[in-house]
Amino acid sequence: MGLPNINIEFKTTAAAAIKRSQKGTVAIILKDAATTAQGMHVLTNVTQIPAALGTLNKDYISRTFLGYVHPPRKVLVYVLPDTAENLAAALNYLATQTFDYVVGPLDCDAAEATEIASWVAAQRANGLTPKTVLPHKAEDSEAVVNFTTSGIQVGTATYDASGYCSRIAGLIAGTPLTISCTYAPLPEVTDVARLAKADMDTAIDRGEFIIFHDSEKVKVGRGVNSLQTSNPDKGEIFKKIKIVEAVDMIRNDIKMTAQDNYIGKYANSYDNKCLLITAISGYFAQLELDGILQPGTSSVGIDTEAQEAYLQSAGVDTSALSEQDIKEANTGDKVYLKASIKILDAIEDIDLDIVI
Structure with a gap:
């Protein structure tokens, strides 16, 4: 009689929403010579990183778990052969997984960034909600975070934008929906390529996600994605990562709960x-x-x-x-x-x- 379990399911979903929003899931696509590590790995902490992976790839994964307020809930790692010509095998597998952000390999190049951005756009066109952090990718999309900072110094190592995309994805995934990642500190980073304030403002207005040194520490400039073109259906507010995160969660919650508990059952x-x-x-x-x-x-x-x-x-x-x-x-x-x-x-x- 009636539809009591629909109401219960939505109440349960809502009660869990705030808990889910505390921690997101990051998917990482890697290329590595270790044949024993190839395929899918589901990690919930750094101790589970496959030992066979190269040191640089291990570090790339480890940075993801640094998070922000929280570490990510989990990290999905798909390892391709180091000779892979494209990312198709990994993306095809990830199409069957649920996650918030996907990042490319440690040295993600322009072709790979385009491949990931196109895949994300296709998935979202089908009603799914993946997003991505990519290096130097001005995509004009609320689902693409265009990370452009270079000269990222951590200890004795220096990284470019591609080498730190996993860190940024983990930081965003570890940001609760009730706050923004704007000005989130990255305590392990000692310095970055310096920009004048006017140049930082211009970069952010272009939809670039940057980190900067405020004379005391390195932190996020503003939590924005690459969206530039607004319209009546997708206004200026959709340029903010926090807003898109909430919209995606709500849209997915309603769709999945209705599908599981209403469609075909009543x-x-x-x-x-x-x-x-x-x-x-x-x-x-x-x-x-x-x-x-x-x-x-x-x-x-x-x-x-x-x-x-x-x-x-x-x-x-x-x-x-x-x-x-x-x-x-x-x-x-x-x-x-x-x-x-x-x-x-x-x-x-x-x-x-x-x-x-």
Whole structure:
């Protein structure tokens, strides 16, 4: 009777959302000569890094676990032969995995960065939510973090942007959704290539993710992705990593919970759609309590425009139908909902007048 378990599942999902948002998952594609290490590895700490890997690759993985507020929940490592001509085998495997960010090999070149960016775009076009950190990749995409800092000094070693993409992905994955990674410190880094403030501002405005030395320590400039072109569906706020993280989590939560607990399990009647809407509203309410959504601004209901378009495509004359008629109409196995939410942004720009 009714749809009680839908409501329970959404409440459970919402309760787990804040816990999940504390730690993300990073996928790393490596090239290594060690034949015994090739294939997929699932790591939850640095002690699980395959011993057969080369030292530089081990260090590349280790940096991922440095994280920020937390280390990543886990790191997926797919090892290709060092002679691999492309990353296709790794990307094909990762298409069956769930993760937040994917990074290329330690020395990721322009062709490999393009291959990863194209793969991420294709996955997102299919409703999935992977993102990537790539070196010097101005992709104009909310799913691509364009890391451009060079001269990264750690101890006696110096890294370019590609060698530190895993570290940046781990830092972002270790940033809770309730805060931003802006000004996140990288305590192991002693120096980076210095830029004037005007040049740093210009880089950030171009959608570059940079780290800089503030005269005391090295830290993140601003938590932005490479998105440059905004539109009514994807405004300026989508240039911020924090916002995209929250949108992706919410979209995925709703889709997966509805698929697992509603689609194919209940008659797609108007009453059952209303129960599904009520369950999603409860999910939003919990995210408001958790500080991810702005309280009192979330809503969800039947998308009458999409529903009417479906009816018309099925040959139904909708000219005489009321809005309520359209809401209650039979839509076969399709569910058309429309939600409105306001994600709480982290405080980043503060103007203070100080009189001393």
